[in-house]
Amino acid sequence: MRIPQEQPFVPVITGGDVGTYSLAREFHEAYGAISAVIPTAVNRNLKHSRILEAFPAGPMTTPEPVIAKLKEVAALLTDDGAHRRPLLLLANYDHLVRFAVDHRAELEEVGYTIPYPSAQLLDRVALKENFYALCRELGVPYPMTAVYDCAAHTDERAEAFVAEELAGAGVVYPLVLKAGDGGAWADISFTGRRKVHYVDDAEELTSLLSRASEAGYTGSLIAQEHIPGPDSQLRLATYFCDQNGRVRLTAYGEVVVEDHAPGLEGNSPAVLTSRDEAVEKQGAALLRAIGWRGFAMFDIKVDPRDGVAKFFELNPRLGRNHHYLTASGVNPATLYVEEHLHGGLGGLIIRWPSSRPCTPPCRCHW
Numbered sequence: 102m103r104i105p106q107e108q109p110f111v112p113v114i115t116g117g118d119v120g121t122y123s124l125a126r127e128f129h130e131a132y133g134a135i136s137a138v139i140p141t142a143v144n145r146n147l148k149h150s151r152i153l154e155a156f157p158a159g160p161m162t163t164p165e166p167v168i169a170k171l172k173e174v175a176a177l178l179t180d181d182g183a184h185r186r187p188l189l190l191l192a193n194y195d196h197l198v199r200f201a202v203d204h205r206a207e208l209e210e211v212g213y214t215i216p217y218p219s220a221q222l223l224d225r226v227a228l229k230e231n232f233y234a235l236c237r238e239l240g241v242p243y244p245m246t247a248v249y250d251c252a253a254h255t256d257e258r259a260e261a262f263v264a265e266e267l268a269g270a271g272v273v274y275p276l277v278l279k280a281g282d283g284g285a286w287a288d289i290s291f292t293g294r295r296k297v298h299y300v301d302d303a304e305e306l307t308s309l310l311s312r313a314s315e316a317g318y319t320g321s322l323i324a325q326e327h328i329p330g331p332d333s334q335l336r337l338a339t340y341f342c343d344q345n346g347r348v349r350l351t352a353y354g355e356v357v358v359e360d361h362a363p364g365l366e367g368n369s370p371a372v373l374t375s376r377d378e379a380v381e382k383q384g385a386a387l388l389r390a391i392g393w394r395g396f397a398m399f400d401i402k403v404d405p406r407d408g409v410a411k412f413f414e415l416n417p418r419l420g421r422n423h424h425y426l427t428a429s430g431v432n433p434a435t436l437y438v439e440e441h442l443h444g445g446l447g448g449l450i451i452r453w454p455s456s457r458p459c460t461p462p463c464r465c466h467w
Contacts, residue, residue, distance in 0.1 A: 103154040104135045104178065110186055110442055111178050112136040112434070113213070114153075115167065115201075116193030120421035122146045124191055125153040127427050127434040137174055137188075139167075162288055164200040168207070175211040187442050188212045191418075196284035198417050199223065216441050217417065218394045225391050226415045229281045229323050239390055241383045242411045245271040245326040248281065254314035262310070262324075263303045272326050275301050278309055281321030291316040297366045299327065328402045328411060332359040336401040336410060337372060338384045339419065339426060341436050342393045343446050350436065350451045351381045354425050367400060372425040374454055380410045387415070396433065398423070429454050 104111055112128045114121050117140025125136040129152040136153045143155045156177075158170040171190070179185050190213045192198040201208060202220050209215065217223075226232045236243045247270035249262050267276075278298040280286030286296075291312045300306045306324065313322060328334075335356035341349050357371035384399050398420045400413040419433055426433050431451060439446050 102177070103151075104137060106184065108134060108186070110134070110189060110438070112189050112191060112437075113139065113171070113174060113178075114191045114193065115139045115161070115171075115197045117141060117144050117147055117155075118193060118421055119146055120193045120419065120423060122150065122153075123422075123424040123427075124193070124419070124434070125150070127424075127432050128152075130427070131432050131434045132438065137178060139170055139174060161197065164204065167197065167200050168204050171208060171213070172211055175208075175213065179212055182211070185212055187214055189214050189216065189437060189441065191216070191437070193418070193421065195227065195417060196287065199227070199284060214441050216395050216437055222391060222393065223417055227282070227417065228321070229279070229414055230321055232412075232415055235387060235390065236412055239383075239386055241387060242409050243413070244277075244328055244411050247272050247324045249310055249322045249324060251310070251314045251322060252319040254310065256311065259307050259310040259314075263307050267306075267324060270324075272324055274303075275299060275327050276306070277323075277325045277327050278306065279323050279325070280318070281323050285318060285320045289313070289316045289318045295363050295366070300324075328404050330402070330405045332356055334403045334405060335359055335369065336375075336377070336380065336403065337369060337420065337425075338381060338399045338401060339423060340384060340388055340393075340397050340399075341433070341440075341451075342388055342395060342397070343440055344394055346389065346392050346394065348385045348388060349446055349449075350431060350453065351385060352426050352429070352431060352453050353377055353381055369420070369422045372422060374425060374429045376453070377410065383410075383412070387412075396436075 112134060114124050114136055121138055128134040128136050138147060138153045138155045139158050141161055142157050147155050156174050161167050175188055190201055192201055198217055201215050202217050202223055205215050230248045233243050233246055247267050278300050298309055337354045339352040343349050353375055354372040355375045356369040357373055360368040360370055388397060396419050398416040401410050403410045
């Protein structure tokens with residue numbers, strides 16, 4: 102095994118994308134640690150790396166095989182429990198966070214530390230309609246939105262939603278259609294399914310509502326106004342809250358370009374460190390209101406029509422392209438380890454670098 106027995110703790114990372122590799126790199130840079138990575142299969146991100154050891158699990162869309170693999174890896178890393186050491190479990194996808202949280206007790210029993218909040222807290226933000234309700238309550242801007250319940254789908258219900266409810270919510274074409282429950286959306290398939298759909302007219306929207314429901318999706322679909330403007334109007338805000346609920350890190354960034362490949366929409370390959378005090382305070386207020394713990398990342402876009410930053414969603418984990426944190430001098434691995442394995446952050450002061458102001462909306466072109 103590549104992971105030495107004398108290594109005091111092992112990061113165990115589920116997933117296999119560039120975010121997984123970034124985490125393994127960050128733990129190695131900060132602690133010299135070799136990470137255990139559990140991907141679906143070994144890929145180009147992992148294949149030739151010396152800073153991780155891969156334990157492929159096959160398909161990871163349901164909890165049973167994932168939990169079984171985590172237990173198997175725990176046994177290997179602790180000699181079947183004879184030589185216990187902390188196993189810090191990190192998930193790179195929302196549904197894998199959910200699996201870890203839902204099976205917290207049995208995973209902790211075999212040595213895992215789960216640095217994520219409770220299932221009840223996840224429920225408050227994981228479903229997008231719950232997140233938007235929280236935004237309304239706190240006065241945090243978000244795009245105009247209408248919610249369609251696929252569990253109650255009928256042709257008549259879809260037609261009424263398209264003909265009446267959209268207009269009542271102030272949503273006009275072109276609009277964005279996305280799943281309220283990303284994990285459930287990933288489990289279904291139909292021709293043309295995407296992570297995010299851009300919809301031009303009522304006929305296209307009605308078809309998508311029907312096809313999604315017929316494919317077995319029973320969650321909500323979010324029909325939302327399309328915020329115009331280029332990728333450079335997108336923003337990220339990453340936060341870390343300690344176990345007392347105190348916001349210890351606010352890391353704001355401007356997106357340079359977004360990934361537009363099917364299934365990768367919403368990921369940001371290039372991020373520029375920046376600051377925006379007003380937006381940072383809004384994100385912190387949301388987290389304090391629900392008593393958040395651990396990392397969270399908000400997706401945001403500045404609307405060039407009014408200059409207002411509008412919140413899209415909260416991710417209950419580090420983002421795929423979170424390495425902008427480390428590049429700016431804040432290695433998230435140290436926050437995980439100090440908070441969860443070394444007794445807490447205490448009086449540690451975490452400084453996010455000041456940078457140029459955000460791009461003024463008047464300079465956008467769309």
